[in-house]
Amino acid sequence: MSNPTAAMLVIGDEILSGRTRDANMHYLAGEMTKMGIDLKEVRVVSDDRDAIIRAVNDLRSGYDSVFTSGGIGPTHDDITADCVAAAFGVHIDVRDDASALLAAFYEQTGRELNEARLRMARIPDGATLIDNPVSVAPGFKLENVYVMAGVPSVFQAMLASITPTLTGGAPLLTQSIRIERGEGDIAAPLGKLADEFSDLSFGSYPFQHNGVHGANIVIRGTDGARVEAAAIRVAGLFDE
Amino acid sequence: MSNPTAAMLVIGDEILSGRTRDANMHYLAGEMTKMGIDLKEVRVVSDDRDAIIRAVNDLRSGYDSVFTSGGIGPTHDDITADCVAAAFGVHIDVRDDASALLAAFYEQTGRELNEARLRMARIPDGATLIDNPVSVAPGFKLENVYVMAGVPSVFQAMLASITPTLTGGAPLLTQSIRIERGEGDIAAPLGKLADEFSDLSFGSYPFQHNGVHGANIVIRGTDGARVEAAAIRVAGLFDE
Numbered sequence: 115m116s117n118p119t120a121a122m123l124v125i126g127d128e129i130l131s132g133r134t135r136d137a138n139m140h141y142l143a144g145e146m147t148k149m150g151i152d153l154k155e156v157r158v159v160s161d162d163r164d165a166i167i168r169a170v171n172d173l174r175s176g177y178d179s180v181f182t183s184g185g186i187g188p189t190h191d192d193i194t195a196d197c198v199a200a201a202f203g204v205h206i207d208v209r210d211d212a213s214a215l216l217a218a219f220y221e222q223t224g225r226e227l228n229e230a231r232l233r234m235a236r237i238p239d240g241a242t243l244i245d246n247p248v249s250v251a252p253g254f255k256l257e258n259v260y261v262m263a264g265v266p267s268v269f270q271a272m273l274a275s276i277t278p279t280l281t282g283g284a285p286l287l288t289q290s291i292r293i294e295r296g297e298g299d300i301a302a303p304l305g306k307l308a309d310e311f312s313d314l315s316f317g318s319y320p321f322q323h324n325g326v327h328g329a330n331i332v333i334r335g336t337d338g339a340r341v342e343a344a345a346i347r348v349a350g351l352f353d354e
Numbered sequence: 355m356s357n358p359t360a361a362m363l364v365i366g367d368e369i370l371s372g373r374t375r376d377a378n379m380h381y382l383a384g385e386m387t388k389m390g391i392d393l394k395e396v397r398v399v400s401d402d403r404d405a406i407i408r409a410v411n412d413l414r415s416g417y418d419s420v421f422t423s424g425g426i427g428p429t430h431d432d433i434t435a436d437c438v439a440a441a442f443g444v445h446i447d448v449r450d451d452a453s454a455l456l457a458a459f460y461e462q463t464g465r466e467l468n469e470a471r472l473r474m475a476r477i478p479d480g481a482t483l484i485d486n487p488v489s490v491a492p493g494f495k496l497e498n499v500y501v502m503a504g505v506p507s508v509f510q511a512m513l514a515s516i517t518p519t520l521t522g523g524a525p526l527l528t529q530s531i532r533i534e535r536g537e538g539d540i541a542a543p544l545g546k547l548a549d550e551f552s553d554l555s556f557g558s559y560p561f562q563h564n565g566v567h568g569a570n571i572v573i574r575g576t577d578g579a580r581v582e583a584a585a586i587r588v589a590g591l592f593d594e
Contacts, residue, residue, distance in 0.1 A: 128557055130393045131526065132384030133572060139398070144372030153370045155405065156398040158379070161557075165395070188538045189558040189569075190545035230541030265560060286371065298428040301470030305430035317368055317401075318429040320505060329429075332373060 117152045117283030117336075121173040124158040125166055125184035125194050126264055137266045138183040145273060150283030150336070151179070161185060166197035174201070174259050179280070181273075184264030186253065188230040195254070198261055199238035209237040212252055219250040245275040284336035289345035294328035295352060303351050304331065311344045313337065357392045357523030357576075361413040364398040365406055365424035365434050366504055377506045378423040385513060390523030390576070391419070401425060406437035414441070414499050419520070421513075424504030426493065428470040435494070438501055439478035449477040452492055459490040485515040524576035529585035534568035535592060543591050544571065551584045553577065 122142055128134040139156050146153040154177060159165040166185075173180045185194030199206035212235035213227075220227040234251035237243065244253035244262065248271045253262040255276070262272040293300055297320045308316040314335035321328060331348050335341045362382055368374040379396050386393040394417060399405040406425075413420045425434030439446035452475035453467075460467040474491035477483065484493035484502065488511045493502040495516070502512040533540055537560045548556040554575035561568060571588050575581045 126557075127555060127574070128559060128572065129379075130383055130396070131528075131574065132380060132382075132387050132393075133528070133557075134559070135380040139369075140372060140375040142372075143370055147372050153372075154400060156370070156396075158396040160394060187558065187560065188541040189556075190541065190548050191555075191557055225536060225538070228538060228542065230545075231538035233541070234538075288371075288373070296465060298465070298468060298471035298474075301428040301430065301473070302468065305470070308430050315367060315401075315431075316429075317366075317373075317431055318427065319368060319374070320427065332368065334367070334371065 117150050118178040118281055119152050119154050120146055120179045120181065121154060121177040122156040123166075123169050123173055123180060123182040124156065124264075125161065125182060126158075127160045127191070129158055129184075130160050138264065138269045141266065141270060142181055142183075142273065145277065147286045149277065149280060150285040151280065152283070161191045161193060163193060163197055163200075166194065167201045170198055170201040170259060174257070178258060180259045182259065182261050183269050186234065186251070186261060186263055188233050188251075192233065194261060195236050195238065198256060198259060202238065202240075202256055202259075204239045204256070206236055206238045208232050208235045212237050212243060215243075215250055215252060244272050247271050247275070286334050286336060287338050287341050289333045289341050291331045291333075291345055291348045292328060293331060293348075293352065294326055296327060297329045300329055300331070300351070304348070307344065307347055307351075311335075311340065314340060314344055316344075316348075357390050358418040358521055359392050359394050360386055360419045360421065361394055361417040362396040363406075363409050363413055363420060363422040364396065364504075365401065365422060366398075367400045367431070369398055369424075370400050378504065378509045381506065381510060382421055382423075382513065385517065387526045389517065389520060390525040391520065392523070401431045401433060403433060403437055403440075406434065407441045410438055410441035410499060414497070418498060420499045422499065422501050423509050426474065426491070426501060426503055428473050428491075432473065434501060435476050435478065438496060438499060442478065442480075442496055442499075444479045444496075446476055446478045448472050448475045452477050452483060455483075455490055455492060484512050487511050487515070526574050526576060527578050527581045529573045529581050531571045531573075531585055531588045532568065533571060533588075533592065534566055536567060537569045540569055540571070540591070544588070547584065547587055547591075551575075551580065551587075554580060554584055556584075556588075 241254040241256040248268045317332040319330045481494040481496040488508045493512045557572040559570045
């Protein structure tokens with residue numbers, strides 16, 4: 115049985131302008147691998163209504179789960195919740211359960227729950243809230259789409275609160291073998307091994323460090339014994 | 355006149371498995387912004403033939419230029435060149451100009467130009483080579499698609515060799531104002547300014563540091579005087 119699949123949608127002008135280096139993609143990728151969910155595609159789009167709606171619809175029909183990051187704060191450029199509602203064709207407004215969370219938090223911290231902050235309680239009809247232990251304003255899940263914050267600490271906390279509810283697969287096991295030969299010398303025997311172990315994936319990642327060049331050969335698969343057997347064969351390729 | 359648009363396609367299992375944190379997206383984003391080219395979308399896909407072909411075709415029809423990174427080395431998982439040829443429906447084989455570059459390089463370094471390394475001379479019909487001053491194996495340009503290496507030093511060198519040939523637009527100018535107020539307090543007056551300066555883009559990026567919380571307001575536009583005028587207004591929002 116093959117593993118569940120996932121895609122990610124990163125939303126934000128700041129990533130595409132080079133102002134901010136995205137951190138959530140790499141984090142999500144690592145978590146999905148641990149859970150045995152195959153992250154198959156990531157898209158990054160700007161704070162543009164049409165682009166977000168199109169990407170949400172493309173990805174939710176193509177993969178088992180979609181995780182979004184960014185665009186759910188209180189400012190005018192935070193349009194993700196409204197775009198997700200539009201993508202599903204459902205109504206969106208301030209919802210009582212979300213606004214109650216915010217009201218309690220702002221009362222406690224002595225700040226005003228003004229109209230801008232209430233935007234963070236806009237939740238599409240039919241969605242369930244995703245807990246935000248960092249800054250309270252919730253994310254939400256609508257069918258197979260999980261809408262989360264862009265701030266890395268909040269994204270990670272939200273992901274931690276949903277992972278127990280996700281159905282994982284067989285976790286991907288990895289072995290990495292460092293070979294101090296040019297990739298071009300490794301390629302032919304490695305390609306033969308990849309054919310022989312067709313249930314595994316073989317990656318070759320060249321390095322050059324202090325005048326030594328070579329490649330890290332990474333073997334990935336869900337069957338530990340097979341990964342181990344392949345790693346022994348790779349390690350033995352250039353032993354005399 | 356609006357700026358030229360661009361998209362990026364990052365190819366590689368190692369990014370989606372979380373093994374490697376991509377660096378090329380952030381680098382390209384910064385370079386595009388300097389040149390006045392609007393990077394509108396990034397996609398990351400695995401070393402999967404169908405996924406690569408579909409993404410190349412989607413992006414090349416949607417944007418003025420497409421930049422790819424990854425999958426052009428000598429090993430069996432390097433399939434980008436063949437997929438780009440398939441996306442355009444053109445023939446691909448080892449090409450004399452590319453193999454001559456490799457032959458000279460390997461002769462000089464005393465290594466063998468074997469069959470695996472010759473894979474790096476597979477260039478689609480009609481493409482022009484992109485210079486690789488780091489490790490010689492070339493990238494290529496086919497119509498509006500620029501195919502480059504995934505290793506960051508090589509990606510950056512290839513990009514440097516093509517940027518003089520790209521048509522830029524008005525570079526995006528940026529001003530950043532740090533405001534030590536909650537984003538929710540800033541949101542309403544900022545939204546009004548964003549409406550008033552509708553030719554500019556306003557981003558709000560919250561921070562929390564040593565107990566101080568607030569937001570960096572980033573104003574972007576191509577007209578320096580307008581960006582400056584808006585920055586003064588933002589900075590004055592909470593002066594009494």
